Amino acid sequence: MSDVMAWYSQRISGFEEMNFEQRREAVKSKFDDKPHTKTTLKEVFRLKPASDEKSPYSYKNEFGTWVYCYTVAQCLPMRALSTKPRSQAQNDAAKKLVRLAKESSGEGKAVIAARNLRDSSTVIIDTETTGLDGKVIQIALVCSVSHEVLYKSFVATDEPIEQGAYAVHGISESMLEGAPSFDSVSRDISSILGSRNWTAYNTQFDYGALKRTKADQEGKQFCWIENNSGCVMYDIAAKYFGPTNKYGTISLANSLGCAGIVFEGRAHDSAVDCVATSRLVEFVASADL
Structure with missing residues (x-):
């Protein structure tokens, strides 16, 4: 009342x-x-x-x-309220208006983005690096539909691993002994991706790391780096669950917590993070609109 x-x-x-x-x-x-x-x-x-x-x-x-x-x-x-039952056409129109309102909301846009990512079979990539502004030392690719790990590898580097980075991912320089070069890894990834695009939980971070690792190297094997599309954090997670800081972002761990999803292994392993991201995409894509 x-x-x-x-x-x-x-x-x-x-x-x-x-x-x-x-x-x-x-x-x-x-x-x-x-x-x-x-x-x-x-x-x-x-x-x-x-x-x-x-x-x-x-x-x-x-x-x-x-x-x-x-x-x-x-x-x-004012005109009296109608007591006449609504027609099927009126009910359908009302449902359409509700659906359009949901689709235009932040949550709705996140659901649509997640569905587009999944339906286009975009591959999810995650990298671990020598530091926040360092080079790639581990990379994984996961199918956004099946959650299958398509590729995972350490990457050789001559750049020292920062103590802070090691504390996060636990990758030591000794673990990189005998690892393939980024050139070799890129050839493998290029072959796996084909014409498909890739995305990441934080695409800006991973794209930057890949570009730094490539540096001045040339060749078709690196073309896949530019085929990135969207960002799970900005386009899906932050819009669906809401940002948790002034930068408008939300961590992967917090997003998974909101969705009730757990890491299938140790967080900050590239394959584990990729699989978690793919399951997060599935969770949002499956939401009602």
Whole structure:
């Protein structure tokens, strides 16, 4: 019950059970000078202000907008609410409007992005690096549909691994002994990807790491790096679950927590993170619209 309904119900017996016309008459006889907002007039009395009437009272709401109020006597009856059952066409139109509203919301856009990613068989990539601005030392590819690990490899590097990075992913320089070069790894990835695009949980980070690792090397085997599309964090997770910081982002761990998904292994292993990302995409893509 609204505040207005409660106020009148305490002062006019049976007010809540009255029809709109009875409410108008009851109020006119006792509280003719009480002003109401247009919303209240419509919902409680089915009235609207006459076009030539001036508001006797107004105020500025919390959003800084002026709200104009009118008495029942200043108003005209609105068209009676229809008691005729809605047609199937009307019901279908209402459902369509609801669906379109959902699709245009942040959550809806996230669901659509997740479905597009899944339906296009975009491959999910994750990298581990020597540091935040370092080079790739581990990479994995996972199918966004089957969650299958398509490829995983350490990558040789001559760049030392920062202590902070090691504390996160646990990859030591000794673990990279005998690892293939980035040139060799790129040939494998190019063959696996073919014409497909790739994405990542944080595409900006992984793309930057791949570009730094490639550096000035040339060749067709590196062309796949440019075939990235979208970002799971920005396009899906942050829009669906909401950002958790001032940068508008949300960590993979927090996103998985919201979805009730657990890592299938040690976090910050490229394959484990890839599989988790693919399952997160599936979770959002399966949401109702």
